[in-house]
Amino acid sequence: MADTVEMLTANEEQTRDLGERLGRRLQRGDVLLLSGDLGTGKTCLTQGIGRGLDCKGNVNSPSYVLMNEYAGRETLYHADLYRIEDVEELDDLGLWDYAERGVLVIEWPERGPELLPGDGVVVELRYGDVERQRRLRFMPRGERGKAIVGALRPA
Ligand SMILES: Nc1ncnc2c1ncn2[C@@H]1O[C@H](COP(=O)(O)OP(=O)(O)O)[C@@H](O)[C@H]1O
Numbered sequence: 001m002a003d004t005v006e007m008l009t010a011n012e013e014q015t016r017d018l019g020e021r022l023g024r025r026l027q028r029g030d031v032l033l034l035s036g037d038l039g040t041g042k043t044c045l046t047q048g049i050g051r052g053l054d055c056k057g058n059v060n061s062p063s064y065v066l067m068n069e070y071a072g073r074e075t076l077y078h079a080d081l082y083r084i085e086d087v088e089e090l091d092d093l094g095l096w097d098y099a100e101r102g103v104l105v106i107e108w109p110e111r112g113p114e115l116l117p118g119d120g121v122v123v124e125l126r127y128g129d130v131e132r133q134r135r136l137r138f139m140p141r142g143e144r145g146k147a148i149v150g151a152l153r154p155a
């Protein structure tokens with residue numbers, strides 16, 4: 001798809017730095033869906049996003065609570081749908097409403113609605129060919145998605 005940006009990282013710190021770069025550009029209303037196997041770096045990328053949003057405290061895996069929130073320049077809402085068992089739980093969570101109050105990052109979107117209701121970015125994370133390498137594909141949705149992903153492109 002046009003405008004997709006693919007990037008390789010060689011280690012955890014590079015993934016976090018990439019997230020930080022992304023986080024600095026994010027605004028209220030932005031939604032990112034992070035899709036990929038366990039251990040591909042979804043939480044690591046989100047930690048970087050938290051830094052980029054000047055969030056206090058370390059972002060960690062919200063697996064047991066479905067959603068964590070971190071105050072920052074904008075509030076980061078970090079959801080992990082891995083443990084979602086039925087869609088009713090998701091309805092209870094009122095997922096998309098969070099985007100109106102801050103930046104919404106969702107791990108395991110394939111457990112839930114998957115499709116972005118509006119603009120945003122779908123990120124696919126995969127293991128690379130060598131140890132610690134990761135492949136991240138940033139796929140923009142809508143004009144806002146393009147602006148976010150466009151800013152990641154090396155100048
Ligand atoms: N290039 C890399 N990017 C991100 N994480 C990496 C990388 N190389 C190794 N790792 C390790 O992979 C794991 C990623 O974990 P995590 O971010 O929790 O993944 P996920 O949320 O996708 O399950 C961490 O243990 C991290 O140290």
Ligand SMILES: [Mg+2]
Nearest residue numbers: 042043061107
């Ligand atoms: Mg995770």
